[in-house]
Amino acid sequence: MTGRDDAPRYFAPTDLDGVLRALDGADESTVVVGGGTMVVPTMTHGHLVPTVIVDLVRSGLEGIREEDGATVIGAMTTYSSLLAGERERLREPGHPLNLLVRAASGITGGPQIRNKGTLGGSAAYANPSSDVPGCLVALDARVRLASPRGVREVPAAEFYLGAFRTARRPDEVLSALVLPRGTATAWGYVKFKLVESSWPVVTSAAAVLPDGGLRVGVGGAADRPVPLDLPTPSEGTDDPAWRALVADEFARALDTHGAVPVDDVLADARYRTDITPVIVARSVAGALERRQG
């Protein structure tokens, strides 16, 4: 066995207070393990060498509950447990969980990943290709961060600072995702990819707002999720003028947020930018249909 001497210290606290104690004074070399689906392989392959591991496996930070006008999802809630409650919620098309349910049902990697991967882990990881961050932006969600110094909530659109970079400090745990209720009347979600099991090229989460406007979270296209506020298309989502407006709004939002289009082996930046209005249009079409249906 290797590395016996420099083995990290390991904590598996059984409640939030225990997590906060374990994180007291933490720096970059402290690693929080959620479901472990990304972070454990990263450690195995030596890309991450922690001095302290805080494993949330027994933290109890899971479960979904209603709290003053908001739905609160514990960070350790897995995709599987979100999907398990699906049937009760689908009746209310505007319920924020319906968007996340749609996204969760398209998570690849098999049931094994949906059984272990958590919503908090996906939110904290800030992988530009992940499903959850773009949804959080469309949901106007807040990210709840707890540390020994206290609790704060950061709007999703401000939480993401770049690829794999967030506003979370090393001594903070992402304890929950807070989704305000009543923000939308229906949701649409499209995940565009060229190969079934690959990461998506562009994702779009669309909300139809009670005032008739649209709020969209674009994922995959840039190094962080990009929020768009759009008017409902009066001539339908195929209307070239409306699509041109989406393209302009996207370019402007990239600028405002200092976001950089992703350019990788799956698709270059130009391609991603070009298809974004199409993917946005499809997600909006789905949302409008669901509102009427």
Added chain:
Amino acid sequence: MRNIRLNVNGEDHEVEVDPRRLLVHVVREEVGLTGTHVGCLTGDCGACTVMVDDRSVKSCSVLAAGADGACVRTIEYLGTEEDLDPVQQAFLDEFAFQCGYCLPGMLLTVRELLDAEPDPDDAAILQAISGNLCRCTGYGPIVRAVRAAVRSTRGGEGS
């Protein structure tokens, strides 16, 4: 190093582990059950699939320390050479494996699917095995084997 307890296929084990030690390595090297395979160690291939507290997981992505106290079931639990699980028998009958590297993970995943959904359609079958990569056989024979397992199980129920 820390001591953990695991119940593996009904037997208790106490093992001393480094906090970075993976469940798959403990199962194979400390417990000595080598039916669970190690492939990518990235969570992609599914060869390391085991059941932890009745849910399939990729054991290369699970810290053994975090599994302390868990109930683990591996491919060795599913059936014996004399008494194969219907899923194992169907994979054999339908030529649904070649080298067999993916097989332990594939079988456990299919077993989990059929326990939850005794008569899945093809879309549900493909969705269930989407985290198990097979490099040899192709998914056609595998899906046929799952359908055969469904038929044999239902046939058994009827008689």
